[in-house]
Amino acid sequence: MIKTGIVGATGYTGYELTQLLARHPQARLVWATSESSAGKRISDLYPSPDDTRLIRFDDAPLAQADVIFFCLPHAASMEAVARARAAGVRAIDLSADFRLSDPQVYERWYATPHTQTDLLKSAVYGLCEVNRENIAGAELVANPGCYPTSVNLGLWPLARAGALGPFIIADSKSGVSGAGRKLRLGSHFVEINENMVPYSIGYAHRHIAEMEMILGRHVPDVQITFSPHLIPVNRGILSTLYVTLDPGLSEQNVRDIYRQAYEHEPFIHLLPSGQTATLRHTVNTNRVAIGVTPLPRPGQWIITASEDNLLKGASGQAVQNLNLMFGLEETAGLL
């Protein structure tokens, strides 16, 4: 049994991890921290019979864990991860702190300097289907952002095949759990129920950096227009992706590119021709569903990609990363 700790277990991603680990056949939780709720049980905070007692991070026996999940806000996470690494414990960081390989890009988008640039060099971006080999041996995995997972997995086969043009529009829609459990008027039931809210549109959302980093490996000068929208559901992201491909490609060609990339992937559900991804394809699963729709003008396509933002978009992918890091069956605890 792999022994795990969770730092910051009371937000939505931390709680989701506790639930995933409770069902995992080869991993278990040995401690969980919360600064604001230390001393309480999870059952005091969530409608759950989980009696795990929360402790402060300073009191956490780091070295009792084989791996630690960090579910902290960005900037706060990098110091905490450094302590775990100093103690020799492997780390999976769900914050943004180790996702962007270039610390200057990090500083530009997150408006704070990166204080662990050496550690950053050792971090592996944990987009499992893209980086599987590097993740296996990693000591520190940066778990990808929720929106970028849908966009990057939706487009990466096309990028890698050299078929993807640089101008990409990602019109993404997310459930409200993506905004976290923190109280703010925009997450108040009455404000978002029967409503739909575009936010941070116009090259303003930090997740663009992860899309540029991954897709930019294969698409020089990639330019991403990313428009997130909040929709009145608890969970799920749907990205409607408007892309330009090599105009000579038929639908069969495009589908073959996806098939080659993903045919052995347990968590990618490539939809049949004529179907589009919906939230229901993936909510409560660790899957990404992908639909391919041609437009009448040659070279113009719509890719639809959906995921559960708390699973494949966060805690599910974190467990998938754990499985890869420790040589377990990749799907363990995730079906």
Place this chain on the structure above:
Amino acid sequence: MIKTGIVGATGYTGYELTQLLARHPQARLVWATSESSAGKRISDLYPSPDDTRLIRFDDAPLAQADVIFFCLPHAASMEAVARARAAGVRAIDLSADFRLSDPQVYERWYATPHTQTDLLKSAVYGLCEVNRENIAGAELVANPGCYPTSVNLGLWPLARAGALGPFIIADSKSGVSGAGRKLRLGSHFVEINENMVPYSIGYAHRHIAEMEMILGRHVPDVQITFSPHLIPVNRGILSTLYVTLDPGLSEQNVRDIYRQAYEHEPFIHLLPSGQTATLRHTVNTNRVAIGVTPLPRPGQWIITASEDNLLKGASGQAVQNLNLMFGLEETAGLL
């Protein structure tokens, strides 16, 4: 044109009043206050084109108004109302401060002493269908609570007719706007969406006092078991009322009692035999819908009553009270 002011215009009931007054043919808003948002416009706080500029209560020209609506928390309201009355302006108070005629009952339920007991003596409980005559001449109207309006209007005809037994169970379900716009975890979208939450059950909710006061006029030793539940809708209250009536009454007798009480009431929708009240009967209207269902054991009945908690349960009834106070058509601005 009746000139009105609103004290506390940025919560849900205050904002609802601004919208109702904008459509009212014989009343208009002359000023609106907010301590926390003074200087801002309503359009800064709500997705609305309403450019009304908010001021502080201390800066409000009280006497420019013919009547002032108070949308303040309980305890805070009584002093503010006293200032308006001292200035000679009529008042409609949407808080609980002037609803309970006995200040000791107020103190018991609201855990704060009543500081305006003289004023309290002059207050009229603004349940329009029950107190219409007294409201017409009132200088101070206490607008009823949302839950009590559904329960009291649902049962008052039976009580007045001497047919209602003392043991009443009110299983009530309310939309989330009833909890106000204040941030709290229980109103967070993810916490209440796809959920349903009983709260303050077991003789704990303050609104019981208004039900005991009104129904107790005709039913000695009335004993109300009141169970509020939060449901994932924005607006609306449905009360499922389990009552014991004189066992000799047929359904026709019971329906006649309602008909006599309500047949000329513009805002009471007595449903045909076999139908039950739903939220949809009343949401976005100032109506109360009432359904009558017999049980097989003689004398056992279920009354279903629904209303929009922000309209008939708060701001709509407040405008209805304004209409009565100023001799306008009772339905003005409310159809």
Place this chain on the structure above:
Amino acid sequence: MIKTGIVGATGYTGYELTQLLARHPQARLVWATSESSAGKRISDLYPSPDDTRLIRFDDAPLAQADVIFFCLPHAASMEAVARARAAGVRAIDLSADFRLSDPQVYERWYATPHTQTDLLKSAVYGLCEVNRENIAGAELVANPGCYPTSVNLGLWPLARAGALGPFIIADSKSGVSGAGRKLRLGSHFVEINENMVPYSIGYAHRHIAEMEMILGRHVPDVQITFSPHLIPVNRGILSTLYVTLDPGLSEQNVRDIYRQAYEHEPFIHLLPSGQTATLRHTVNTNRVAIGVTPLPRPGQWIITASEDNLLKGASGQAVQNLNLMFGLEETAGLL
């Protein structure tokens, strides 16, 4: 009082019209038809106290009405409208049958021949803000589609000013009432709640024709990529519009173009800089809200436009058209 009839009063748009007319100060309903529910009252079909008795179209006294609203499916509507016009009664058609001035375009998108091409020549497209002058004298007004109203009003000022490039992406999201009251699995609560569904994407949705017709007047070879999505709300459309404008335009220039077009429009809410349109801006109103967001690359913009699909997107605009046709205040019954 303008006397009106409604043909097909039991769907969502027909019912909405009955409710709007009940509140209209200068128009009233004199009869309403339903083939499937003739003999019943509206209160038998909706949770409403409206006791209007429904009749069959063949029994409708057409000439008693000054104007008839037609809320029928496309293809069925054109014959019914012809009967009204033969009887000399003015008509407002909410179907698609008279929207497209070219009958061949109609036939291509709706897969049925147009049988009333003479009548079609006299029809005026009832997009009030664009065609106000022609509507005033019209005998037959074709009420616009719900999606096209949001897209066309969102972009028309830019098109008319010669600033709009031909490649337009409209990523639109609609509440479920837009799919009508007909039973189908895709409208079943469990299937759409907590879900989001793209449908008819890839140059497949018929409403594209209305966008091409209106925007194409000023933008030769306009090419619209239109992606409708079903979201779990009752009412409302949000269109996120990705457009290319003359690269020399500043945000101030663009806002000036909108202001010139719309500054006296009672139902257009142009949002301040930095704001985006949400459903809440317009649901339960006859308004369209428009937000303008620049992208970093010169000439690239996002326009957000929202409306209530049953009001400005259907029955509200139909009443606005009635007001224009009969010389009433344009906002009568709509505030």
Place this chain on the structure above:
Amino acid sequence: MIKTGIVGATGYTGYELTQLLARHPQARLVWATSESSAGKRISDLYPSPDDTRLIRFDDAPLAQADVIFFCLPHAASMEAVARARAAGVRAIDLSADFRLSDPQVYERWYATPHTQTDLLKSAVYGLCEVNRENIAGAELVANPGCYPTSVNLGLWPLARAGALGPFIIADSKSGVSGAGRKLRLGSHFVEINENMVPYSIGYAHRHIAEMEMILGRHVPDVQITFSPHLIPVNRGILSTLYVTLDPGLSEQNVRDIYRQAYEHEPFIHLLPSGQTATLRHTVNTNRVAIGVTPLPRPGQWIITASEDNLLKGASGQAVQNLNLMFGLEETAGLL
């Protein structure tokens, strides 16, 4: 591996079973039937990657299964179950056909004669926590109804202890999946979203018979007032139970009664004093959560009980029954 078949796999309970079996470590699906969709795959009917091909019941190799789940409408199920039993295969019936031990009671509530009364004698009512011993050896298990599971498990300890009075009010609220996938206006998104609908109130709902049968074992002349309400969530039942208990019982006494009955039950979550059951306690789990609330009058109590109607209220309990019947760990596949 236990081999299972599902008859009627395309409704919500049948589909849920396919998903539970896919994750079950010791059971697997060998065939699944659908009369209306034979020849199609599950992935053609649900947004799911499940490629199980559906067959007609007549083509199902009954004897290849160790046990068959029947997810058919009542009346249709009894004949199908008889065929399985004739082939010597064990059966778990999710319909009402074998739940009521008295065929006359069945006929009274379901308005159809029972044609398999011999088989009925051998059927065991599959309320696991109550009938565990009988289920282990059963050849035919009648899986309980969704509402009765919440009411019976919520009250059975009190009934068995002789503490429960005969007059019980069960005010129950259910998600829409409880009404099935069949199309009807009452399940249309627009009709139920932002709405709440009492239905079949007044001693009219068939599930009363199961409550009377189970609670009546210990409470002579039990009289149940059962009021189901439809609420706008996909899954979950919350029953608010108004009961009279022996007036000498303290809260501690009552909690002890529950603890004795349930302390080793893996799927019963007895909530701490002061807490009430919510949907969120149990949705997406096989648990029942139970809260105990005293009222001020001696002997008056409110019990709140919640469950997921598709899991503990249907398919989850069916798998729990399978586990019991085949001597597996009772929680296998259900955590």
